[in-house]
Amino acid sequence: MPSQVTNYQCPDCMAPLRYDGASGMLKCDYCGKEHTPESIEQYYHHQLQEAEQAAVDAVAAEAAAAAAGHHDADYSSDEVWDAEQEGMKIYQCPSCGAQLICDTTTAATSCPYCGNPSVIPGQFHGILRPDYILPFRLSKDDAVSALKQYYKGKLLLSRKFSDENHLQEIKGIYVPFWLFDGRAVADIHYRATRVMSARHGDEMVTTTDYFDVRRAGSVSFTRIPADGSQKMPDDLMDSIEPFDFTELKPFSSAYMPGFFADIYDVGDRESFERARKRGTHSAEQIIDSTVTGYSSVSPTRKQVQMYREKTSYALLPVWMLSTRWNGNNYIFAMNGQTGKFIGDLPVSKGRYFAWMGAIAAPLAALLAILLR
């Protein structure tokens, strides 16, 4: 049986609502009315509870059916089995009744038939419910203009790429992130030297003092982010940091209409490894920087541990853009809160060698004149 999907509809005209990042309101494109997320959440509170309960019941029913050795008679068992085997789930659009096939981590999407934004509240049940959500502040238009701006000043970018490539897809996605609070504890031993030279008569006297240096301390971190989505490239997600976490809001699905959302499929334990490496690296550098006043310093023994103190689960706003050129896909990401835009671009070999020649030729001419 398809799970429950919720549309946030305008209480006045029942048209679908869309979250507008710039105003922080849910907008009705049909009647033009705006509603705060809190008011809509309150309005839909009962429906949400029902949807979440339905999702729980559906999971329990499926488990019971599986234990009893039979499936729901309303649907072809093969069809359901195939979809689940492929890691997909089937939902029903409450607006037009079409069946939405999404992967198991999808938490918000839009109906491909009627275009209505839909939220799947059951995905956020129990431990899957995020602690926080950072609402989108920047719109789709902002992301498109940021992409055009991003091309500017890239001297090795082929003009054909910026002229000919077309945006294949642009999606605003709430990406699941783990936020780790923790403390790195370091104890590092160093061997250091201090060298002094002075002239005494006809002799240069060089004095080298050797020191055993030890530093110990701790560095506390708050909310080191690590994305919990296998679909999102880790380096791309790292590159759009930082987010301003002072704007985090307690989770509410009222911020989600109009955007896509995933639930995590990489657990906190696995994600913490990334945060641990970053924390210990920073702690090492900070402790190293306290060893000053020496001519040379080299570490002889290092003990750096990162302890996790608190873990939060948050959905953070990311605009994902993809283009295709010369048979290759290029993916870009924009921080939906700060607008930081990042993505690898193709290097034009022609431009590369043209620039090499343009730099080398006048330099060679200048050297030829100087060495004549």
Add this chain to the structure above:
Amino acid sequence: MRNKLVTAILTVLMLLLLVPSKVLADTGDSGLPFYVSDVAEILSDGQRQDLESTAEKISSQYGCGVYIVTLDDYREYDSKSDMFSFAQDFYRSYQLGIGDSKSGILLLLSMADRDYSLVTYGSKAHYAFTDYGQRVIASEFLDDFRENEWYEGFSDYLSCCGDLLDRADRGEPLDVVYNEPSRMNSGLSLAVIIGVPLLISFFACEMMKRQMKPVSRQTGADEYIVPGGINLSLKRDVFLNRSVTRTLIRHEDRGSSGGSMGGTTVNSAGFSGHSGKF
């Protein structure tokens, strides 16, 4: 001043007595009839004659006297002057040099304390033997003299003097500022002209390329440090031991030799050069 003059005259007289008669030869308009005088007898007859012949050939070819004198101890002739002053007095007293400007270069060795002095005089010598050129000459013979290889050292001295006079003859005296690049051979110049710009442009293009691939994993978490969250609990610096090394500073250059600004430094007496130990 009077004392110096008397000393110089005495020196000349004594040297004339000491100089073996077999080395006396016609040396053009120089007041001293030899180019190589081995009073300290550190060369064999054959070696001395060979050097004499080379020195004579160079001197007559370029119109600039090239002289070698060895003494047991210059203080036997002048106990008050230093080596450089003694070499200048010697040059003047023997009226060394060729032509109206009395151009020449003299390498004088005093074996007792292993002193040497290199002096040049006259416009032609000053043009050919710049301060830098003199240091190049000294570096040619000093390594041989330190090994007591006297003939090899003098041969290198004469050969280097010949090269420098030849360069000066072509209007390209060896000097630190203007002539270093011209010492490069054409192959090396071509390599520099092509290689250096290529290298610079390669690095510039690689930097541009890096700008095209900015996506990378974060390695640190500095932005997430809690304000006031850095706590240094132990800071210990323990002195272990000390080592002391002493290096003797060489004083090869003394006298009127100039720095590295190029050209030739000439003192008020019209001499250029320097003295030192080998």
